[in-house]
Amino acid sequence: MERGHNNTRSHGMNEREDYASIDIQEDSDIPLSDSMREMIDGLPPLSNDCCIYRVPKRMREINEDAYTPGELSIGPFHRGKEHLQAMEEFKPRYFQSFLNRTDRMTLKSCIRVAKEWEEKARSYYAESIKLSSDEFVKMVLLDSSFIIEVIWRCKFCIDQNTSYLNRKIWMSSLERDMILIENQLPFFILEGLMDLAFPPSQGSSSFLHLSINYFAYSGIILSDMNESISSSGVKHFVDLLRLCYLPSSLRPLKPYQVQYVQVPTAT
Template structure:
């Protein structure tokens, strides 16, 4: 027995079955009757019959027991039909057992507890660029010529360089007389440590990842050694017509790709491979010195590396392994980290903000663009009597301010690789929680505040502060504006916050603004200065003439 919820359908079948029963009684029996579930011919919905409609009879308000029995029989007979129309009807709905659901929740909580216990984020150093930073500028973060590491391994457009990686591997093995199994065996125990350095899951099998590290690491070391060798890549056995190792255009593109955050391998892998090549004991810092010399052309200054610093590094590479270089006082994570340290060598320690400033800063959203405007643009500073002058140093971040209203800014060189370089260093500072300071981000936002229009760029170019190889000055202004988009930053934590306070106090002085207006309007060229002096002299002569004219009236001469 099943329940039927469509009352109209029930009434229709009761009527048709009752009519069929009446017809069968008037006809002679000529054979076996039809099955009880045979569907009768459809009748008009307007036909009337003393049958059950909506659970009761309209013609007979007191139905007898026969009618009730017919109704019960009809409910049984209608079950096959309703099963065909609406599918099998069940009295209970099957659901997932409660115990299975609870077990699934407990399993997920157990996985989360294990992940928290292992703390896989403690060793992270190679990150995927957040979508907020890479949106609309994919080429600045994604390699276009060569892949280093697992993030971009196997991409179609980068496969052409794979044959050159194998050429570098063959050349290194021929030069050292080693077998490739020696390097694979040395890297295999470091697999778990390597995986913990990368953000997210690496969808590569164990042997694939190890071969990728050995192949890419060997290729990088060949580039580093060739760039620092006295005779170049020919000293390593490469032809002077080599399409990769002897082509300047290809080398520039490779350098730009290998400095990207997503295109890195851990530095300890390079140290291990380099030690095996030289048949020496592994020493941290040797590959870092090679990397600094290799990436030297990307330095954002036309005074890249002082000769004494380069000489110290080369001597430490070729003679002594105990010589120390300031950027390597602490172990770097990868090549981008080492390059950033070399840019910030001997950098100042950020001055901690006052307690009330720190407390107020924590209550404000650090991503607020209004909090990034901590200094006025060049045009507004000029109106307040502040001038910008070039500072002679190779440390592009070393900005200072003099009490007489002079802002000293080192020279910076902007080329086609500067944008990608700064964006990846900013992304590294944004992603890495153990970053000691955010000097690159602070510098870029400071320069973005100084530059609003191409007139500001033109002024800094005239002062020999900005030198660029781009199309025009407006592209430089757009470059710095793009670098600061979606950057999380609080200027109270900047190494330039103390300097910006001095600049803003000087800017807010009315006397400085009046003095600057006087100089701008009357002393901006020699003729204006001469006119001003002539006007002052004429004013003094007129005053003297008036004085001596009026004086006899009040003091008559004595006879």
């Protein structure tokens, strides 16, 4: 009987030791659990707007130059690269020109509206953008105003003789960089800034119309496509080119073109 009692007591001690070891193990896992919970909780929400991304590594390795801007950085992916710094000097000058041309926008109002767009703009990129809010807003304003000014000057032949960026050889380089998928700004920012500064109702051309004419001038797209494209369906310049080459039946309809069909009842 004593041997059986000893076995029972030994079994009970082993169970307590097992529970103790589990408790110790769980305690040691708390820091890892906390860090993983922090990682999971800190994930930004996935957005349906996500449409600007880096080219897959294998594609880039085949021909890196085909996916890398040669002169102009737009957006965050190639920002700060050494070989693109020469063009960065033009951006503040073009932003100044943009502000001088409008009596509706000031520097402060541009910053304010860009901050209002920031969250949505960030959601267009397939990866988190490691820029502070101020850095992101500054990038958006300099890049978008530069693009608007380049397109505007091309349309109205401004500074043709004084700015070498308006000469054909440079225009071709800028156009090429502006249609790279890694080198994009959301279209709503470009159009929104243009519309606030120069409302279409005051007789100026829409930014969509100016953009199509700009790319048509170089032969990238046809010039008669603007009537069948709605700017609300354009995500960025690459997407604009895609829409231009889609059959008209597959393009997003403009609001006034939506047709409602009455379906007959089963009775």
